[in-house]
Amino acid sequence: MTDLKKHWNTAYGNNEVSRLGWYEEDPDATLQLIQQCNLSKDARILNVGVGASTLLDKMVNIGFENIIANDISNTALEKLKTRLGIKGKDIQWIVDDLTNPTTLSEIAPVDLWNDRAVIHFFTEEEDQNTYFSLVKKLVKNNGFVIISAFNTDGATLCSGLPVFRYDKDMLAKKLGAEFKLIESFNFNYTMPSGDTRPYIYTLFKRAG
Numbered sequence: 001m002t003d004l005k006k007h008w009n010t011a012y013g014n015n016e017v018s019r020l021g022w023y024e025e026d027p028d029a030t031l032q033l034i035q036q037c038n039l040s041k042d043a044r045i046l047n048v049g050v051g052a053s054t055l056l057d058k059m060v061n062i063g064f065e066n067i068i069a070n071d072i073s074n075t076a077l078e079k080l081k082t083r084l085g086i087k088g089k090d091i092q093w094i095v096d097d098l099t100n101p102t103t104l105s106e107i108a109p110v111d112l113w114n115d116r117a118v119i120h121f122f123t124e125e126e127d128q129n130t131y132f133s134l135v136k137k138l139v140k141n142n143g144f145v146i147i148s149a150f151n152t153d154g155a156t157l158c159s160g161l162p163v164f165r166y167d168k169d170m171l172a173k174k175l176g177a178e179f180k181l182i183e184s185f186n187f188n189y190t191m192p193s194g195d196t197r198p199y200i201y202t203l204f205k206r207a208g
């Protein structure tokens with residue numbers, strides 16, 4: 001097991017999900033961007049580094065039928081799977097490392113790539129390039145990308161790990177001209193401790 005996987009399994013294994021510093025009870029900002037994509041209920045939606053917050057509960061409630069849940073932490077996915085119970089029966093679960101993807105590189109293209117609070121952990125350019133190559137490999141023409149990350153005014157650490165912070169132009173540059181920015185906004189996330197963390201939320205659409 002890599003040190004990174006151990007780190008995240010320990011974080012999820014030693015804490016109640018609702019006490020984690022990134023836990024979100026109301027993922028409304030992400031849901032608002034998903035709504036803007038106007039996807040059909042059978043759209044393929046890949047949630048990378050999905051963790052165990054409530055987004056997938058809400059997506060299942062909305063009626064999305066083709067959800068893929070990825071994380072490097074099998075503990076996170078097991079907790080989420082247990083909480084969802086029968087509601088999660090149609091979800092495809094993929095334990096894989098975005099910086100060294102194996103199973104993920106083999107999956108069929110997706111209509112939406114969704115990342116909240118994952119990309120900023122990739123501080124090395126090589127890992128960032130691997131991440132964006134996977135986005136470009138997997139997102140269909142006319143598909144969407146939602147990336148929500150610590151913004152350039154944000155904290156420099158999360159979960160004790162250093163982070164690489166973004167603004168919308170940096171994300172646009174990494175994605176390349178084929179991906180058009182549809183929307184972006186700043187969002188102040190309030191942690192369970194009451195501290196806040198400024199995020200940039202972005203929605204891109206790939207050209208057809």
Ligand SMILES: C[S@@+](CC[C@H](N)C(=O)[O-])C[C@H]1O[C@@H](n2cnc3c(N)ncnc32)[C@H](O)[C@@H]1O
Binds near residue numbers: 072076096159
């Ligand atoms: C700050 S948490 C955010 C979790 C979730 N997206 C949310 O909004 O609650 C970061 C997540 O990314 C996952 N992660 C970290 N590095 C990863 C990697 N290389 N590949 C896949 N997932 C990773 C962690 O296990 C963790 O669940």
